[in-house]
Amino acid sequence: MLRERLTAEMKAAMKAGEKDKLSTVRMIQAALKDKDIEARVSGSGTGQIDEAEILALLQKMIKQRNEAAGVYEQGGRPELAASERSEVAIIASFLPQQMDEAETRAAIQAAIAETGAAEPKDMGKVIAALKAKYAGRMDFGKASGFVKETLAGK
Structure with missing residues (x-):
């Protein structure tokens, strides 16, 4: 611990x-x-x-x-x-290994599929799911940009 x-x-x-x-x-x-x-x-x-x-x-x-x-x-x-x-x-040094961009994007795709998010207004659900699974491993500042970009592109 x-x-x-x-x-x-x-x-x-x-x-x-x-x-x-x-x-x-x-x-x-x-x-x-x-x-x-x-x-x-x-x-x-x-x-x-x-x-x-x-x-x-x-x-x-x-x-x-x-x-x-x-x-x-x-x-x-x-x-x-x-x-x-x-x-x-x-x-x-006390944080776990940070996820790289490819891992982050893959986790975002999985979270979008898991939450059923389809448009930018669903961004909160996706970020909440990511925070629950990847706290400490993911830079959520960058991740939110990727989520917005992905949801806007759908």
Whole structure:
């Protein structure tokens, strides 16, 4: 499970003296605790978010850091951009192998057939089916463009 892997990586980073990795893993665990508390307060489930939600959280963290790195580069702060990019690399190491474009398009075709989507207004159903099956493995920003393109071409 991903939670145990995070704990093990944190311990290994402490022992190895890897300060950057340690702070990034601690940041991930803090975000996880926030989400767990949010789940507990809302009364949904066990009070802990599941694996798919953890993967979605990691992807959101990566997106935030990539955006911040872009802002830092535009602002002439390459050292801060490099710091954000190193955090992205560490966070990405906890995600499963990302699907390439061909695999993504094949999964989209299968999801369209499965949901019976026939026009662009059915895009939400297709994306929901993809998120249920491929959380953490698919870039949904790119996938939504492919879904729109595929449904418009039908």
